[in-house]
Amino acid sequence: MANIKPSLAKGTRDFSPQEMEKRNYIFNTLRTVFKKFGYNEIQTPSFENLSTLTGKYGEEGDKLIFKILNSGDYLVKAPEELLDEKSSNKLIPHISEKALRYDLTVPFARYVVMHQHEIALPFKRFQIQPVWRADRPQRGRYREFYQCDVDVVGSSSLLNEAEFVLVYREALAALGLKDFTIKINNRKILSGIAEVIGKPELIVDMTVAIDKLDKIGLDGVNRELLVRGFTEADLDLLKPIILLDGTNDEKLMSLKEVLSASSIGLEGVTEIEEVFRYLKDFGAERLLDNNTIEVDITLARGLNYYTGCIFEVKTNEASMGSIGGGGRYDDLTGMFGLKGLTGVGISFGADRIYDVLDELELFPASSVSSTQVLIANFGEETHAHTLPLLFNLREAGVAAELYPAPAKLKKQMGYADGKQIPYVLLVGEEEMASGSYSLRDMSSGEQQKISGEELIAFLTKNTISCGNIVRNIVIND
Amino acid sequence: MANIKPSLAKGTRDFSPQEMEKRNYIFNTLRTVFKKFGYNEIQTPSFENLSTLTGKYGEEGDKLIFKILNSGDYLVKAPEELLDEKSSNKLIPHISEKALRYDLTVPFARYVVMHQHEIALPFKRFQIQPVWRADRPQRGRYREFYQCDVDVVGSSSLLNEAEFVLVYREALAALGLKDFTIKINNRKILSGIAEVIGKPELIVDMTVAIDKLDKIGLDGVNRELLVRGFTEADLDLLKPIILLDGTNDEKLMSLKEVLSASSIGLEGVTEIEEVFRYLKDFGAERLLDNNTIEVDITLARGLNYYTGCIFEVKTNEASMGSIGGGGRYDDLTGMFGLKGLTGVGISFGADRIYDVLDELELFPASSVSSTQVLIANFGEETHAHTLPLLFNLREAGVAAELYPAPAKLKKQMGYADGKQIPYVLLVGEEEMASGSYSLRDMSSGEQQKISGEELIAFLTKNTISCGNIVRNIVIND
Numbered sequence: 001m002a003n004i005k006p007s008l009a010k011g012t013r014d015f016s017p018q019e020m021e022k023r024n025y026i027f028n029t030l031r032t033v034f035k036k037f038g039y040n041e042i043q044t045p046s047f048e049n050l051s052t053l054t055g056k057y058g059e060e061g062d063k064l065i066f067k068i069l070n071s072g073d074y075l076v077k078a079p080e081e082l083l084d085e086k087s088s089n090k091l092i093p094h095i096s097e098k099a100l101r102y103d104l105t106v107p108f109a110r111y112v113v114m115h116q117h118e119i120a121l122p123f124k125r126f127q128i129q130p131v132w133r134a135d136r137p138q139r140g141r142y143r144e145f146y147q148c149d150v151d152v153v154g155s156s157s158l159l160n161e162a163e164f165v166l167v168y169r170e171a172l173a174a175l176g177l178k179d180f181t182i183k184i185n186n187r188k189i190l191s192g193i194a195e196v197i198g199k200p201e202l203i204v205d206m207t208v209a210i211d212k213l214d215k216i217g218l219d220g221v222n223r224e225l226l227v228r229g230f231t232e233a234d235l236d237l238l239k240p241i242i243l244l245d246g247t248n249d250e251k252l253m254s255l256k257e258v259l260s261a262s263s264i265g266l267e268g269v270t271e272i273e274e275v276f277r278y279l280k281d282f283g284a285e286r287l288l289d290n291n292t293i294e295v296d297i298t299l300a301r302g303l304n305y306y307t308g309c310i311f312e313v314k315t316n317e318a319s320m321g322s323i324g325g326g327g328r329y330d331d332l333t334g335m336f337g338l339k340g341l342t343g344v345g346i347s348f349g350a351d352r353i354y355d356v357l358d359e360l361e362l363f364p365a366s367s368v369s370s371t372q373v374l375i376a377n378f379g380e381e382t383h384a385h386t387l388p389l390l391f392n393l394r395e396a397g398v399a400a401e402l403y404p405a406p407a408k409l410k411k412q413m414g415y416a417d418g419k420q421i422p423y424v425l426l427v428g429e430e431e432m433a434s435g436s437y438s439l440r441d442m443s444s445g446e447q448q449k450i451s452g453e454e455l456i457a458f459l460t461k462n463t464i465s466c467g468n469i470v471r472n473i474v475i476n477d
Numbered sequence: 478m479a480n481i482k483p484s485l486a487k488g489t490r491d492f493s494p495q496e497m498e499k500r501n502y503i504f505n506t507l508r509t510v511f512k513k514f515g516y517n518e519i520q521t522p523s524f525e526n527l528s529t530l531t532g533k534y535g536e537e538g539d540k541l542i543f544k545i546l547n548s549g550d551y552l553v554k555a556p557e558e559l560l561d562e563k564s565s566n567k568l569i570p571h572i573s574e575k576a577l578r579y580d581l582t583v584p585f586a587r588y589v590v591m592h593q594h595e596i597a598l599p600f601k602r603f604q605i606q607p608v609w610r611a612d613r614p615q616r617g618r619y620r621e622f623y624q625c626d627v628d629v630v631g632s633s634s635l636l637n638e639a640e641f642v643l644v645y646r647e648a649l650a651a652l653g654l655k656d657f658t659i660k661i662n663n664r665k666i667l668s669g670i671a672e673v674i675g676k677p678e679l680i681v682d683m684t685v686a687i688d689k690l691d692k693i694g695l696d697g698v699n700r701e702l703l704v705r706g707f708t709e710a711d712l713d714l715l716k717p718i719i720l721l722d723g724t725n726d727e728k729l730m731s732l733k734e735v736l737s738a739s740s741i742g743l744e745g746v747t748e749i750e751e752v753f754r755y756l757k758d759f760g761a762e763r764l765l766d767n768n769t770i771e772v773d774i775t776l777a778r779g780l781n782y783y784t785g786c787i788f789e790v791k792t793n794e795a796s797m798g799s800i801g802g803g804g805r806y807d808d809l810t811g812m813f814g815l816k817g818l819t820g821v822g823i824s825f826g827a828d829r830i831y832d833v834l835d836e837l838e839l840f841p842a843s844s845v846s847s848t849q850v851l852i853a854n855f856g857e858e859t860h861a862h863t864l865p866l867l868f869n870l871r872e873a874g875v876a877a878e879l880y881p882a883p884a885k886l887k888k889q890m891g892y893a894d895g896k897q898i899p900y901v902l903l904v905g906e907e908e909m910a911s912g913s914y915s916l917r918d919m920s921s922g923e924q925q926k927i928s929g930e931e932l933i934a935f936l937t938k939n940t941i942s943c944g945n946i947v948r949n950i951v952i953n954d
Contacts, residue, residue, distance in 0.1 A: 005813070006591055012523060016595070021517075021518070038847070042665070047609075052484075072565070075564070144522050157882050371515040387760070388759065
């Protein structure tokens with residue numbers, strides 16, 4: 001056994017106990033909101049047949065898929081000429097038949113097609129799983145990271161779009177975020193604009209350019225539009241659209257005028273209006289009034305993929321790119337031979353949300369520590385006192401530990417500090433004789449005398465009860 | 478884009494919404510119990526450097542590790558002679574530098590060594606993550622499956638062993654299991670027996686043979702012992718030990734006699750006695766009296782790995798192999814250059830526990846369904862009634878959906894059935910006029926008239942409130 005100094009594989013991360021608590025807090029909060037809206041969780045395997053993934057993400061994407069080497073004598077069937085030529089790329093299908101999941105969308109499409117006869121449509125699902133990409137690792141970009149997707153397939157109703165706005169609102173609010181903007185656009189509006197200008201074939205170039213308005217300003221966008229084949233006259237036509245201003249209603253009104261000659265463009269406006277009408281019927285018009293929702297026709301996001309409404313969410317409390325996005329796509333499962341299934345979905349950027357909550361100190365105390373009280377260990381002769389107490393604390397749902405050896409008190413206190421345990425209980429000879437223990441509050445340093453029964457009552461009241469969590473989850477009344 | 482009929486990679490599984498609910502129920506229950514005992518969750522990446530994993534699982538194990546092909550022009554540095562010879566095995570390190578996690582133990586050891594300066598010892602951790610093995614898939618054996626490990630490193634106290642007994646007891650009871658046996662043995666007792674017989678070098682052969690007592694009976698064990706180098710005289714010595722009978726105390730007493738000449742053997746007995754003493758101090762002597770805990774010296778489990786106590790758990794309510802096991806190991810991190818760290822740990826066989834709970838119908842209703850009420854859709858003109866109601870239900874923490882289109886009622890009912898939604902609410906013209914809706918109980922088929930307010934009160938009381946789960950988890954009082 002070689003004695004090597006261990007390291008992480010490039011672009012991967014360990015998650016410490018405190019990071020895990022915070023990550024679970026985010027995922028559990030999202031999971032609870034998704035379920036409240038009727039989305040069900042599924043999971044797909046970490047690896048798929050290579051043929052399931054290849055060709056779905058473009059040529060660049062294919063390169064970033066992690067391929068798994070076949071087991072056993074994997075070279076036996078490899079064509080000799082490919083080995084001689086060292087044709088790395090051509091050899092792949094001969095020595096690898098499996099690959100790690102690159103996103104959650106293609107496996108979801110595969111799932112829907114394979115299980116189409118068990119699924120009641122519309123199928124509302126969410127999925128929170130890691131994906132892997134052979135990207136060059138950078139600050140904030142990892143080779144293993146979680147995606148968190150919510151989708152409905154098999155329903156063209158714009159109620160679904162409206163509900164996704166409510167999902168964003170409730171999930172982000174539940175995480176403690178107060179000021180965020182949900183941007184909405186519609187692919188049909190972008191098509192309409194390109195049509196009105198008379199350059200429908202340049203829709204992709206147009207949207208790529210105006211998508212950059214935030215970063216490069218109008219002059220930058222104009223320069224890029226000229227390079228991409230638009231004329232000065234086109235720029236004059238586009239300017240009022242790009243700089244569209246006012247309330248959402250005013251923007252939609254202006255768009256109707258601009259797009260009056262484009263039926264597809266008007267359809268896009270009507271779809272957004274219908275989403276808004278649903279939100280008003282929900283009693284959520286405040287989201288529309290205070291600009292939590294914002295019509296933004298510069299929003300493009302994966303244009304070649306989306307066919308209807310497009311969403312993007314950003315927080316206004318921290319400087320951070322988008323923390324979520326999504327939209328409607330007309331053909332999720334066509335790649336696997338099941339045509340005509342429409343879908344709409346959104347995703348949450350869990351890593352970015354984590355960073356925002358950390359920066360704003362929005363993680364609740366309960367998401368940082370788990371053990372609520374450490375009983376200091378003063379030796380075997382105290383066990384007849386401390387072990388029943390420990391047992392009863394846990395029965396009452398309080399996460400508790402006895403330090404496992406009679407180490408120096410300083411060391412035991414250091415352990416409690418390291419684990420961010422809020423209370424330490426001291427049970428020495430004096431305490432055993434009097435039946436009154438000393439409870440130390442680790443943040444204030446204050447100590448109080450307390451009996452065993454009082455202790456349980458105090459900690460049940462003042463700390464997180466994990467027993468109760470289980471009870472609420474598992475018991476039906 | 479090739480139009481292929483999609484399939485799963487061999488040995489992998491999709492998890493449907495209902496399977497996910499059940500799996501999450503198991504994992505959340507375990508997680509809650511682990512935290513109550515002061516264990517903290519960590520996660521490690523799905524892939525490690527190949528060098529971190531190679532050589533840790535024996536030659537057979539190495540073959541079962543899934544290797545990931547390097548990205549880009551991975552053949553460029555491959556030695557030509559290995560390609561010419563088609564030396565699959567020798568080529569691996571030249572074209573693959575990463576591999577999928579094979580178990581949770583080696584990554585945990587790597588974690589402890591890399592983070593040794595941040596960790597307060599003893600380090601109590603648990604980890605619930607998938608692992609991957611290139612095994613031949615069989616019924617019940619998958620290439621991707623979850624492991625669920627709980628360990629303490631850096632503490633030699635037998636309090637840890639005693640606590641693991643309590644963890645098993647509480648976790649299995651929380652899952653609804655009523656009759657299970659926690660078997661305990663000690664590697665030192667096995668060493669002592671081999672020593673007393675005068676064949677210490679045959680300890681592995683001895684334990685491999687007697688480990689099979691359950692399956693092949695005493696005659697079978699004897700035949701195997703003879704083949705493995707024991708004599709008829711040895712068998713006479715071993716017989717009373719293999720057939721050791723009586724209460725735990727009686728067994729320990731007999732072992733003390735048999736092992737009186739072996740100090741290591743006696744040490745093993747003393748360790749089990751100390752674990753039992755801790756359990757008595759905890760007030761958990763009932764576990765000892767009613768044979769929930771059972772001394773079983775035929776228990777061996779990965780003998781070359783464990784150095785002290787050994788555990789195995791089986792349910793007596795279903796015919797199923799072990800559903801968990803573990804033990805103490807003296808040198809977890811030596812393979813990465815950090816010597817002398819002792820550890821003890823147990824694991825839970827999540828897939829087997831799942832099958833047992835399914836067979837015994839122990840999954841609570843709440844772990845099967847998520848949406849609690851479906852509002853039937855009778856068209857746009859009802860939205861002014863149904864959408865605010867839907868909004869308020871969710872605000873009250875009730876998972877609720879509106880069917881997204883005014884489809885035939887039969888289809889909507891079928892959807893509710895498919896998702897196992899317990900209630901369907903009917904809001905038609907008559908209901909809107911009277912303000913009194915019809916609530917259908919999908920299991921009994923009964924319908925009751927109910928107002929909007931009554932509905933929320935009724936469903937809050939009679940169904941799982943997901944809002945409350947979040948609140949209990951996130952709020953500190």
